[in-house]
Amino acid sequence: MKTAFLTFAFFLGLTVNIFAGNEVPYRLDDDKIQITCNASKGDASIVWSDTRIEFIEIVASNGQFMPTIPVSDAKSLHMNDLMNGTYTLIFKTATEELYTRTIEVNR
Numbered sequence: 001m002k003t004a005f006l007t008f009a010f011f012l013g014l015t016v017n018i019f020a021g022n023e024v025p026y027r028l029d030d031d032k033i034q035i036t037c038n039a040s041k042g043d044a045s046i047v048w049s050d051t052r053i054e055f056i057e058i059v060a061s062n063g064q065f066m067p068t069i070p071v072s073d074a075k076s077l078h079m080n081d082l083m084n085g086t087y088t089l090i091f092k093t094a095t096e097e098l099y100t101r102t103i104e105v106n107r
Contacts, residue, residue, distance in 0.1 A: 035101055042082040047076045054094055061086035062085055082103075086102060
């Protein structure tokens with residue numbers, strides 16, 4: 001009986017280890033950027049942890065293009081009094097786009 005129990009425990013442990021490698025991969029970019037938006041006031045706070053981000057480009061849904069903001073040494077950006085609409089934020093290095101996020105403002 002003792003041998004059967006030990007054999008069962010061994011195979012149970014082996015099975016757990018085999019299936020543990022099949023988990024859904026965690027997307028690292030999911031928590032590289034956090035956006036907190038108060039859509040009714042038109043305020044947004046953006047915090048990022050990816051040190052590769054050098055610029056943030058903001059495009060409004062009305063086609064208005066805001067200047068690219070250099071953020072090489074920064075880790076956050078606060079925007080106030082945004083007008084109604086959708087804002088697309090593009091996080092970039094000097095040569096490539098890293099992330100794209102969207103903010104909806106409805107005052």
